[in-house]
Amino acid sequence: MANKSGFDTDTGRGGETHQRAPTRGSHGAEGHLTTNQGIRVSDNQNSLKAGVRGPTLLEDFVLREKIFHFDHERIPERIVHARGSAAHGYFELYKSLAHVTKADLFQRAGEKTPVFARFSTVAGGAGSVDTPRDVRGFAVKFYTQKGNWDLVGNNIPVFFIQDAIKFPDLVHAVKMEADRAYPQAGSAHDTFWDWASLMPETTHMLMWAMSDRAIPRSLRTIEGFGIHTFKLVNARGKVTFCKFHWKPKLGMQSTLWDEALKLQAADNDYHRRDLHESIVSGAYPEWELGLQMFDQEFADAQPYDVLDATKLIPEEVVPVRLVGRMVLDRNPDNFFAETEQVAFCPANIVPGLDFSNDPLLQGRLFSYLDTQKSRLGTANFHQIPINAPKCPMMNFQRDGQMQMNVPTGRANYEPNSLAAHGEEGGPRECPVTGFVTAHDRVENDEQGDKLRVRAELFADHYSQARLFWKSQTDSERAHIASSFTFELSKVALEEVPARVVANLRNVDEELATRVAAGLGIKVPAKAKAARAPIDMPPSDALSIQKNMKATIEGRTIGILIADGSDGGEIQKLVKAVKSAGGKTMLVAPRVGSTKLADGSTLKADGQLAGSPSQIFDAVAIVLSEKGCQALLKEAAAVQFVMDAFGHLKAIGATKAATRLLDKAGVEADEGITGLGNAFVKAAGRRYYAREPKVRTLA
Numbered sequence: 001m002a003n004k005s006g007f008d009t010d011t012g013r014g015g016e017t018h019q020r021a022p023t024r025g026s027h028g029a030e031g032h033l034t035t036n037q038g039i040r041v042s043d044n045q046n047s048l049k050a051g052v053r054g055p056t057l058l059e060d061f062v063l064r065e066k067i068f069h070f071d072h073e074r075i076p077e078r079i080v081h082a083r084g085s086a087a088h089g090y091f092e093l094y095k096s097l098a099h100v101t102k103a104d105l106f107q108r109a110g111e112k113t114p115v116f117a118r119f120s121t122v123a124g125g126a127g128s129v130d131t132p133r134d135v136r137g138f139a140v141k142f143y144t145q146k147g148n149w150d151l152v153g154n155n156i157p158v159f160f161i162q163d164a165i166k167f168p169d170l171v172h173a174v175k176m177e178a179d180r181a182y183p184q185a186g187s188a189h190d191t192f193w194d195w196a197s198l199m200p201e202t203t204h205m206l207m208w209a210m211s212d213r214a215i216p217r218s219l220r221t222i223e224g225f226g227i228h229t230f231k232l233v234n235a236r237g238k239v240t241f242c243k244f245h246w247k248p249k250l251g252m253q254s255t256l257w258d259e260a261l262k263l264q265a266a267d268n269d270y271h272r273r274d275l276h277e278s279i280v281s282g283a284y285p286e287w288e289l290g291l292q293m294f295d296q297e298f299a300d301a302q303p304y305d306v307l308d309a310t311k312l313i314p315e316e317v318v319p320v321r322l323v324g325r326m327v328l329d330r331n332p333d334n335f336f337a338e339t340e341q342v343a344f345c346p347a348n349i350v351p352g353l354d355f356s357n358d359p360l361l362q363g364r365l366f367s368y369l370d371t372q373k374s375r376l377g378t379a380n381f382h383q384i385p386i387n388a389p390k391c392p393m394m395n396f397q398r399d400g401q402m403q404m405n406v407p408t409g410r411a412n413y414e415p416n417s418l419a420a421h422g423e424e425g426g427p428r429e430c431p432v433t434g435f436v437t438a439h440d441r442v443e444n445d446e447q448g449d450k451l452r453v454r455a456e457l458f459a460d461h462y463s464q465a466r467l468f469w470k471s472q473t474d475s476e477r478a479h480i481a482s483s484f485t486f487e488l489s490k491v492a493l494e495e496v497p498a499r500v501v502a503n504l505r506n507v508d509e510e511l512a513t514r515v516a517a518g519l520g521i522k523v524p525a526k527a528k529a530a531r532a533p534i535d536m537p538p539s540d541a542l543s544i545q546k547n548m549k550a551t552i553e554g555r556t557i558g559i560l561i562a563d564g565s566d567g568g569e570i571q572k573l574v575k576a577v578k579s580a581g582g583k584t585m586l587v588a589p590r591v592g593s594t595k596l597a598d599g600s601t602l603k604a605d606g607q608l609a610g611s612p613s614q615i616f617d618a619v620a621i622v623l624s625e626k627g628c629q630a631l632l633k634e635a636a637a638v639q640f641v642m643d644a645f646g647h648l649k650a651i652g653a654t655k656a657a658t659r660l661l662d663k664a665g666v667e668a669d670e671g672i673t674g675l676g677n678a679f680v681k682a683a684g685r686r687y688y689a690r691e692p693k694v695r696t697l698a
Helices: 061-071 164-174 190-197 200-209 257-266 270-280 296-301 335-340 359-376 463-470 474-489 495-504 509-519 567-579 625-631 635-646 655-663 677-682 688-694
Strands: 084-093 112-121 136-144 147-154 230-233 239-248 286-294 321-330 353-355 556-560 583-588 618-621 651-653
Touching: 061 164, 061 359, 084 136, 084 270, 084 335, 112 321, 164 190, 164 359, 190 495, 200 463, 200 495, 239 296, 257 474, 257 635, 270 321, 353 359, 474 495, 474 509, 474 688, 495 509, 556 567, 556 635, 567 583, 567 677, 618 635, 618 655, 618 677, 625 655, 635 651, 635 655, 635 688, 651 655, 651 677
Parallel strands: 556 583, 556 618, 618 651
Antiparallel strands: 084 112, 084 321, 112 136, 136 147, 230 239, 230 353, 239 286, 286 321
8 A cells, every 4th residue: 555655565454463472583574563662663654743844753752762773773883974084174254144144153254163074975884995886974063152063964965765764774775784794885785776666755866876976086076965954043033944055166076987996996095085185285175155045935835845855946946155165274183083083963053043844854853962972982972072162161961971071069950049159050041142943833734733744745756856867968867877777787686676767767768768778677667656746947056067167276187107208298297287276196117216218217106006097187198109118018007098088087198108098099089188288278177978989878
């Protein structure tokens, strides 16, 4: 039968039977889903809310037990987002936003607020690699003068699920399979796609996850999103709805799938190293913070629900207003003390900000705090330096494991009258400047009923997935179709690929047909949609390729040299790249010394065998006839050029290097140049028109 979340499921209902209880931990074939106390669960898809669109209720013991148990499954590593890299920096406000929020950090133009930002993969453990196909976490802790604000999001503006009660199921499905503990840090396996194919609400997020957004070139070239709808509250109590965006200064950049695979082999720490070294070199990573602001009238007029975390608001409909910038200018002093022990929590907000009734956000408000207690071992984790606020902190919370403060005086309760007796009375509540929840009400038409349901518009699982598909370039669509094909080819459960393709028919018939053809299966009947999808105007903001910046600023150019190379040409190229804001790395068969044409020697930065072209954004081949002849016999040199061409990068080369390019299968196009300004200009982009020459896509 169909349930309230819009997909078909077997309820398992039937006549009462009496049988011996199964062994604890086993699952009977026709068993009932229960809590850990043996109480049967009537609805495992929706948390209990005060009204259809109201807040989630604390009395929902099914949600609390499920999330509580999930939060404590592993210690001390994070269950998700375990693999992370971070840096210190500051947020600088462009112009006061006092008219829409009383949040202290948004009041004074030019003021700098300290921040600590952490970027992470989701599925892999702490020892996994940096570059698998995965969502990237994007979390920022603002140390404001009025307390800490944690903006905890991802590099994708939507999420897989609509309700927090499904989060444990999502993570269990995407993590290593329970009986074999593999694959690590990847979604291309049975359990993830089995679950996703039964959850149509995942469709929009799957489009993003199968796109190039999930294989970024650098952490410095990802966008960031708060995902949920939040509230801005001004001094008069007026509420403005808001979605948060981070826009990278360098623009967006992704890799190709083949390139991402080879990056894993070349450098497991590629993104971590890139972030660290860019700060060391003074090329500080930078993002602009943007706000999409709107009111209730706008929200009510949309064909989707703004409280649905699987939906976004197109930037063409509500432009992103850039209000400040974040600059990361200092690496952590100690990885464990800071990057590992930092505790982000969406519930950490300051006066002037507030939560919406997004059911996924509501669950996160409980989950994260509980997770930090489990992971860091104490309720006093806020006293760890990286988590401590940089403004005064006073309350009557006492004792507990790892208590590092030494409170004085008798007062450990409030109210008290000790001050009247000449003793310290301690802090008091402040109704004027303290945090006050924005006024909200449960809808009158629902009369505050306690319901396990989702709002009607939440049942549209395909319209925005269709919007995403239509907004991509032809090349990006080919990558998405190829990604679905690759991932589903790893699924051994025969019915699952067809189920996914049946869902994709609701997104786009061409996409479904291409994936089915790639898998060698017949196109199945279209899955029944709980709510008929609609067509929305394409949004260019959703495409990476349409928003790439043609620049080498902050990027690395690999220069391949060998004995006999012209030192003058090398020096001239290095200078030109540096003046354009990029950096260079010299690669040679030997690191020690390369004998140049004039008899001088030059030390390379990396050895050819350990410095493949996939770690660079573009490559230059500076060889003499003799040097080229020698490298024709070096498989690593041929592969260096072949991969650069196959990964659609610019290649600048001396005429003497022509035979090496020919052996690597390089064909002339606008990305193949000589050296000098032509190469520097070409090196700032990828050449996607080349792709049909080098690989077959779905």
